[in-house]
Structure formats: C-alpha cells, structure tokens
Amino acid sequence: MSLLAAAKAKSSNHGYVPDFVEVAMVPFIKDIHKRGIRVVCNAGGVNPHACATALQQVVKKADLDLKIGVVTGDDLMLMKDLLKEAGITDVDNGSPFPANVQSMNAYLGAKPISRALDLGADIVITGRCIDSGIALGPLIHYFGWKQDEFDLLAAGSLAGHLIECGAQSTGGIFTDWHRVPDWDNIGFPVVECSSDGSFVLSKPPKTGGLVSFGTVAEQLVYEIGDPRRYQLPDVICDFSQVTLSEVPDVEGGAVRVQGARGLPPSDNYKVCATYLDGYRATAVCPVGGSRAVEKGRRTAESILKRVRRMFKQMGLDDFKSINVQILGSEETYGKHAVKKTDSPRETVIWLAVHHMQKKALEIFSREVAPAGTGMGLLF
Template identity: 70%
Template sequence: MVCASLLGLRAAAAAPRLLRAGSSRCCRRWSSETCAPQPSPVRIGCASGFWGDTAASVPQLLYGGKLDFLVFDYLSEITMSLLATAKARAPDLGYIPDFVLTAVAPYIKDIQRKGIRIVSNAGGMNPHSCATALKKVAEKAGVDLKIAVVTGDDLMGELSNIKKALPKGEDGKRFPENICSMNAYLGARPISRALDLGADIVVTGRCVDSSLVLGPLIHSFGWNKDEFNLLASGSLAGHLIECGAQCTGGIFTDWHTVQGWHNIGFPIVECSSDGSFTVSKPPNTGGLLSFGTVAEQLVYEIGNPKEYLLPDVICDFSQVTLTEIPGIEGGAVKVQGAKGLRPSSFYKVNVTYFDGFRATGCCPVGGPKAIEKGRRAAESILKRTRVMFDQLGYEDYSAINLQMLGSEETYGPHAKQNIDGGPREAVIWLAVLHKRKEAVEIFSREIAPAGTGMAPGFTGIVGGRPKVSPVLKPFFFLYPKKNVKINIFMNGQHVETFEEDLSFTSDIAVSHDQLEIQEELKDLPNGPHTYRLEDLAYTRSGDKGNSANIGVIARHPLYYPYLKKTLTAQTIEDYFQHLLEKEQSGKSLVTRYVLINVLIRISTFLWCSLKKLFGIL
C-alpha cells in the first residue's frame, strides 16, 4: 500500500477489509427486515471523457468490465455552442453522432445481451433526434430497447424573460448579446427516474458530468434526497471517471511510468451502498491505477474542495481517503470519506455567445535564427494587415496571440536562455480576433506571402490557409430550479414531468470562499538543495471558462509543509503574470485552497489547451 499526503487529502492508513462471501451487514432500507443482505455493488464504466475520445474504450469495457452501467460524457461549454450551430443548420442535428454510430451501433446486440444499461449526455442540443437515431440502429439490429430522453436544460425559449430578470451574471458582467446557446446543468434525479421507469438507454442534454454516474447509483441503491454524504460519494465517483483515461494514467505527472498508451484502460467504479467505492480498469489494458493517478483527477477542476457545488449536493472532498488495493491486475484504489451538504435551490446556467471571428496561422520556420525570423515575419504580417484595415476603415484586432513555439515563450521570464542564436527550427503560432469577419479573412490571405516575401526558411502553412471561424465565449449565471421544467420521454412518448423537490435545498446561491488561516511555518529545516515541483508533488491542471485550476498533491507527508509555505497565492500569480488577464488593478487573480487547489483567472485566447499545461509549467 502506498501512503502519501495530499495537500488536505489524506491517504488511508490501512488497506480495506474485504467482506467474505456470504457475509452480510445491516441494511438501511432495502428490506423491511432488521438485518438484510447489503445490495450487491454496482459497476459503472466510463467510455468517453469528451467528444472525440477513442473508440477503443467501448469494447474493452463491454467485454472486460463486467459492468452494470456504461456512461459516456461528451459535453463541454463550447461543445454545446457547436451543437447549437449544427442544429440551426439542420433541425435533426445538434447531438453527438459518434455516440450513435461508433459507440453504440457496432455493439448494440452485445449491450442488450449483457444487460448493460447506458447513460449519456450525447443528446447535446437535440436529445430527441439522438434517441430517434438510436431507435433506428436498434430496429436495424433487431433489438428491442427502451430509450429515455430527459429534457429541460435548454432555456433558449426563456431568453427574453431571463435577460429582463437577470441583467448580470454571477461574475457581475452584463448579459451578453448574440446568444448561441443557454443550458442549465441538470442533476442526477431525472436520470435515476428514467432508469426507474425501465429505460435501457438514457439520453440527456446538458447535465453536470458526475450526474451520469450518480443517477444510476441513486436508482440502484435508493439513496434519499437528504442523504447528502452518500450523494457526495456518488458524485465523487462520477467526478473521478467522467474524464475517461485521465484517472487511469492519462496526462499523469509521472507519465514515463505509464505503459500501454495505445490500449490505455478506461475507468470503472465499483460502488457500494454505503458510498465507498473502488476505481479500477479492465484487465489486460494499459494505463495505471494508483494513489497518484486518482488523486490528480480528484483535484481536477473542482475549485473550492470543501464546497464543490452540484445540483444534487454540495460536496466536501477535504477528508477523502485514497487507498491502493494490492494484488489487483492493473491496480485499484479504494475511495472513502466524501461529505455532503444540502444543495442550492438554483441551477448553474451556461450561455455561449458570439464575440467576433478568429483565425490561427501555424507556420514552421527552419534555418539559423529561426525564432528571430519567425517573430519578425509574424509582426510584419500584422503590420501589413493593419495598414489594410486603416485603408478600409476597420478597427484594430480585438486580440492577438503571437508565440514562437520552440522558444519557451510559454514560460515567460522563466524560459531557459537560448544559445548560439536559438534553435534552428521553430513554429509561428499567430492567432487573431476581430469583430469583422472580413478583417480576419484579410489576415488569412496574408499569411502565405511571407513564404516568398520575407525571411527564408518558411516550409508552408500547417493545414493550408487559416480557417476563419466565429469566436464563442461562455457566460454563467444562476437560475431558480423552480423555473425549470424537466420532462422524461420513453421511446418518443412523454411519460412524466419531473418535479424537483426543493424541500432539501438551500437558498444560498453561490459559494463563498473561506479565508485560509495562515499557519506559521518558520522552523522548517532547510539546506542547499533545490527541487522541481514535480520531484515533490503530483500536479493536475484544467480549465473552466477563462479560469484555470491547478491541483498539487504532496508525494510524501514530509513535503507538505514546504509546499504549503512556498506555493502561496502571490507566488502563483507572480509566476504566471505573463499569462494572466488583469481586469481590475489591485484585485488578486489567484485563490488558494488547502487541500491546495489553486484557481487562477487567465487569458481565454491562448494556444491549444494551455490551461491544462499549467500544472507542469
């Protein structure tokens, strides 16, 4: 067993005791008898962490996972806006076609034969069309399935009323114009109700990712609305596996210890009725299940770990314990200790809106002084297009992101010094935003001429002329649950209007960050040695909107006080100053939580998914 300290998380002190076959424990309500056998554990596998995840996950979980439920998580804030755009083009689009054609269709007979039930948010902006497509697949295969649809998250029909009643969002910003989509993050209860009604497949629109797992657990164990610790445990199970292979060795700090990336195992949780669960993966798959891989995913994108707000429960993960279980092929980790509080009477709502147009040029540059040549060429392209804008009466770019990949510009002032003129190959990454589509089209046309009219060494434009695309941005606000109408359909027929029970909710609408009590850490032993953060800790970073979340987990309890003393909010803000958006002078952009989760606000206009890179910077 590995015992390590998480900044605020604790590794369990002993391996769990396993019940022997035939043993029983007192049951709470599954039987009217005083002491009845505990319900069998429920096994749930997650085959997708985003739209575009590998198709290799389904067969390994289907044939090697011994599952009761198989869940698929596809949606992000921007994915919803893309699906809304697709639906606007054609009324039968707006869902995730990969779910129907790649994930389910090839295996639908075996899914039915094994009795595995499916839950997915693949419905996106059009869950009814997703269900219709699934029904056609089932009919073609000669399979009879009950396909449920949960609706109610799409609030676009209430747009005008909401804008009048709510002029500002949760961050104080005014409600935007040019709305593309507006969806409430629904909870797990409608999913569990659809399963109660006999659904073999449940298709939803937007819901919190963890509800895809919590819903089946509520259905299986009958957890009540006020059993907040159990609901928090089920939510944690969902949180750990909702991103697929991210908890089985994907993007792990110690990536070099993870074998078999080509066949990385996707996660399975085996949950007991008391809320405890183990995380594992199918046998004979790659990847790694360990304290570190699970701990990294636990601190991923949760903000305040003592007050993680979800529709069904407010979670406190500060006392969670993780215990490696020896002797299981591929590894397994037991998870316990999540606590819960009554949830808010509000749903969080995500709005996506159009905010101009963008294009990104990506050009490799070779030869001596490649970085200097590339930067000068990029600056010349911008200067040339700005002259054209002036001639046409266009305003300047809304935003520009110029980076020379290979120069360590991502590290800002912390970059290692280049020698002998720097590397002999680099890549120009030049992205622009503008309110006018025509202006971005000018930029797109002016990339290629650099290959003949500027410095030598340009080897082409990756992907050809940069594509002009609309800029989609997120906006969040809170909306009363009582105003959201949730309906459940079965095989195309309306069967029930789901009534949210608000008697177990709180009127507190938002999380209030607790001030951290500063402890004196003056007398720590010190010496002449220096270490990289990755030598002392695991890290995991992610993003929500324009905020980045960095989780830091000590590799050993002795390292914890040094990390706590060193990784202050001010230290983090100073280190990432070159990447931060300073909206208000004097306002801190970093919030630190212990168990240390660092939440920082950064530019939304950075190359690639840079926010997922912060933990290793």
C-alpha cells in the first residue's frame, strides 16, 4: 500500500496495480466475455476508480460490453485528523499517530463485493479489503448465504484463505518441498464449493506442484493468529474443527475441506496506514575465502564507519537504524543457530540502513560499490 500511495502522490491516475490490467486482463478480455466469466479483484489499491477507468479503456478497445463495479469506502484519509485526536496509536508498539500519513484504509469484507455482483457487475474492482473476501463475496452472491449464517461465511472465508496466496497451497511453501514436482510450472489452486460450505481444493491438470493434506494444512494456519478466533469483517472464524481429507485418484492431488464454524463479527475494522519515515537502502555483497564470516562483518563495519565519517564531515545526521547480517553464519536462527567450529568459505553480507535524508543514502550507495575491489569482497 505504501508503494501504491507513493505512485498516486506522483499522478492522480496511478495508485492501483497496473499488472492486473495489462497482464491479467488485456490478453484475456475477449475470452472472459465470451465464456461469461465474472472477475473480482482487489487490484484497485488506493485508487480503485483509476483502475476501473483503465480497465474500461481495455473493454472499449476490444469493442465489448462489460459492466465494471467499483467498491469504495475503505479510504479513511478524510478521517485522519479525527482519528489522530481520538488518540489512536500503533497496534504493535504504541507509538503515537504519525504526522505525515500518506494513506489510511480499512479492510472491508465480502458484502459489498456480493452486492456489486447482485447488481450485475461483470468485473468488480475493490480497494483495500481482506484477501479471503474476494472468494467469499461471489459465494454469498451465488448461494444466497445470509449475513447471519456464520458457519457458511466461515467456510467461504476458509476457501478464500486457502487460495489467497496463490501457489502456497499447491506446494509453494511446503515444508517437504523436495516432494513437490515441477516448481517451474506450479499450478494455482482451484476451489469447487458446495452450498453447505464444504469444498474441494485442487489445481489445473498438467500443472506442477502438489495438493495434499500437508500443503493445505500448512496454508490453513498461515497468518490467522488464534485458529479458534480468526477475526474478519464478516465473521469470526473457528477453524479448530476443520477436517482435511485427500480425494483419491485425482491428478496432482485434491483435498476435501469441511467443518469450519463461525461467530458474529465484531463492530471494528482493521485499518492499515502508511506514512513517510525517511529512506532505506540495502546492500547485498558476496564474501569468499577463509574466515569469510569475520571478513564479512569487518567489511560491513568498515563501510559503515567510513560513511559515518563522511556524514560528520558533511553535517549529516547518523543513520536512524542499521541492520547487519552475515548470511551463511546462521545468524538468521538467532539463539537456535548451530554453532560451528570452522568458518564457511563463503558468506553474504546483508546490510540495510535507514536515514531521514535521501542524500545520505546516495552517499552510502556510492561507498558500497568500491568495497568490491577496495575490500576484496569476493576473494
């Protein structure tokens, strides 16, 4: 959202995801119309009307008649001062409301999507909304599920949750990755839903990847917090009694999912805000040779020391924050790192810096490049 907000700040016609229009829709718009496919997407970002306008031009150029619906109401920028006065703070660290907020959007649910489909929209563009709502909205529309049928809403939300991250549920993040065939042609997941809320998750034939109990189970618990109280705008989901059953004799695998339960939602919405907080630069440098870990750390420290000396000479403030990791030394694992007696012969410096002035990071970037020869990073 921060990238889209920055794009909109540069041009009022920007702020949505252009790939949705140019890559996902332009090549297929005639097939979508011919087959009567209805499309729902949250590519509107912080400027859904601009996304719809761009898409309307595609429809017009193809000489087609398609109705485009736009879901709005998530943009809370007009309420910025009111929320600041209410004492809203950062949910993670309690820091005060930022002074330079660039965007502020509520995560809307599935109801406005289903309403747009009820009104005959062939394509529905939303701004910020929950990812699972992209699937739940069409299910509410098609099956006529009611607002208080919470078990069904939870089931539809689970269907959306399992496919919202694309190939993750077809083996993309599977712990047993070595069992997943043909990653280069991995298929995206497909859910076939029934009116009772049960559904089968599979993938298109002749595609790579894998659908199994394990791949689906790992995606089920992805980013939901408490599986008994996964809070969404339409329903609070209880996934603790969900059952996964592999369907036999399906190419690439298939899993039947059922047992989701739902509770009434809260009267609150999650809000995502972005704000300007300086600039960030990252350098990634390979280090080879004996004692590569020590060499990498000394190199990073030397780059920082040199740049800080230049900052002082030029009257610039110090970095706001820095992060140095020597990849290959198991630093990523923290206290769980496996201690080794011998240093590896190759590592990678991961050096990230944060500064309030762009000029300072331009200096940092210039000083990283000469380290390749002046500090002998490779060998």
